[in-house]
Amino acid sequence: xMAVFDVLNNxxxxxxLIYRDxxxxxxxxxxxxxxNDLEGGNRFSASFSFYxxxxxxxxxxxxxxxxxxxxxxxxCNTIVKGKYARIIDFGxxxxxSDDEKPEMQKQGAELLRxxxxxxxxxxxxxxxRQKREKLSRDKDREENKPDFLGSEDTHxxxxxxxxxxxxxxxxxxxLSGNSSPSFAPEEISATFHNLGKDPAMDTAExxxxxxxxxxxxxxxxxxxxxxxxxxxxxxxxxxEIVKSVVIMKKDGENQIFII
Numbered sequence: 590x591m592a593v594f595d596v597l598n599n600x601x602x603x604x605x606l607i608y609r610d611x612x613x614x615x616x617x618x619x620x621x622x623x624x625n626d627l628e629g630g631n632r633f634s635a636s637f638s639f640y641x642x643x644x645x646x647x648x649x650x651x652x653x654x655x656x657x658x659x660x661x662x663x664x665c666n667t668i669v670k671g672k673y674a675r676i677i678d679f680g681x682x683x684x685x686s687d688d689e690k691p692e693m694q695k696q697g698a699e700l701l702r703x704x705x706x707x708x709x710x711x712x713x714x715x716x717x718r719q720k721r722e723k724l725s726r727d728k729d730r731e732e733n734k735p736d737f738l739g740s741e742d743t744h745x746x747x748x749x750x751x752x753x754x755x756x757x758x759x760x761x762x763x764l765s766g767n768s769s770p771s772f773a774p775e776e777i778s779a780t781f782h783n784l785g786k787d788p789a790m791d792t793a794e795x796x797x798x799x800x801x802x803x804x805x806x807x808x809x810x811x812x813x814x815x816x817x818x819x820x821x822x823x824x825x826x827x828x829e830i831v832k833s834v835v836i837m838k839k840d841g842e843n844q845i846f847i848i
Contacts, residue, residue, distance in 0.1 A: 590679045590680045590682070591609065591611065591614060591616065592684065593656065593679040593682050593684075594606045594609065594616065594618075594679070596650075596654045596656070597650065597654075597656075597679065599646075599650060600619070602643065602646060602647050602650070602674075602675065602676055603647075603675060603676055603677075604618040604619040604620075604621045604675060604677060605618065605619040606618055606619075607619060621668050621675040621677060622668060623670050623673060631663070631664070631667070631668070631669035631670070631711065632669060632670050632671055632715060633663075633669055633708065633711045633712045633715045634671045634712075634715060634719075634789070634792075634827070635671050635672045635788060635789065636788040637708065637709060637712060639672060639788070640663075640669075640674065640705070640708045640712075641705060641708075643674050644701060644704055644705065644708075645701075647676055648697060648701050651697065652694065652697065654684075655684055655685050655686070655687065655689075655690060655693070656682055656683070656684060656685075657682065657683040657685055657693050657696060657697060657700075658676075658679075658681075658682050658697075658700070659681045659682060659683055660678070660680075660681040661676065661700065661704065662704060662707065663704050663707040663708050663711055664707065664711075665678075666678045671789065672789065719792055719827070723792070726801075727801070730800075730801040775817070775818075775838065775842070776815045776816070776817060776842075777815070777816050777817060777818065777836055777838065777841075777842055777843075777844060778813065778814075778815060778816075778842060778843045778844070779813070779814050779815075779816050779822070779834075779836060779844045779845075779846065780811050780812065780813045780814075780843075780844070780845045780846070781795050781805055781811060781812045781814075781822070781824070781846045781848070782811040782812075782845065782846070782847050782848070783805050783806055783807045783809065783811075783847075783848050784807065784847055784848070785807025785808075787848065789826065789831075790805075790806075790807070790824075790826065790831070790848050791806055791807060792806060792826055792827065793805040793806060793824050793825070793826050793831070793848060794824070794825050794826075795812050795822065795823075795824060796822070796823040796824075796825055797814075797816075797820065797821075797822060797823075798821055798823070799823075802814070802822075805824060805848070816836050817836065818836055818837060818838040819835065819836065820835070820836045821833065821834070821835050821836075822834045822835075822836070822846075824848060832848060834846055
């Protein structure tokens with residue numbers, strides 16, 4: 590394993606070697622587990638092509654240095670969190686001679702084929718788990734749906750949407766001795782559309798603040814809403830905010846947001 594660290598120094602694929610002591614065969618390497626990662630297990634949420642290219646790059650390095658990664662797999666010896674992936678644990682790796690290379694290349698190709706097959710299965714399992722979790726979240730949101738002040742108009746775009754309004758904006762203002770006309774801010778039309786260019790946005794959802802508004806995946810219809818200046822709209826993936834928009838009057842009466 591100490592010898593392997595000498596050549597596997599691409600830190601986009603492998604952990605960084607921080608310290609090494611040959612006398613006592615000890616070393617200190619980068620902790621490649623993302624900080625604050627509270628979810629156990631690998632998360633294969635990126636596209637298959639991303640993981641294919643990741644492992645292909647690793648095997649090109651193995652081939653260049655006559656290394657056979659005997660126990661490499663997509664389950665335990667690779668840390669995967671979406672588009673973050675690192676290969677760890679080189680203890681069973683084998684340096685082979687040039688005479689062994691043809692046979693080792695065949696075994697390496699078979700190992701790579703098996704790993705990519707496992708990646709396909711892992712992505713399917715992860716997507717099924719996502720769907721189950723989303724169904725559970727959608728049910729909870731529907732049961733705890735907040736009461737918005739709405740206009741009489743209901744805007745339809747695949748499902749009914751209520752116009753979110755700020756209650757204070759619609760209270761009549763009183764001037765001393767005189768009552769002023771009721772004040773209402775100008776409505777702004779906003780449309781949110783997922784063009785499907787970023788696989789990381791495949792499970793995107795739109796929120797008004799923290800309130801679920803609708804699904805915003807590439808196969809979902811654009812979400813058109815009537816909103817007002819100062820309203821905050823968030824796009825979340827797996828419960829995390831990835832994009833945030835504050836509606837501004839200066840940007841016009843009709844605004845389009847593309848992800």
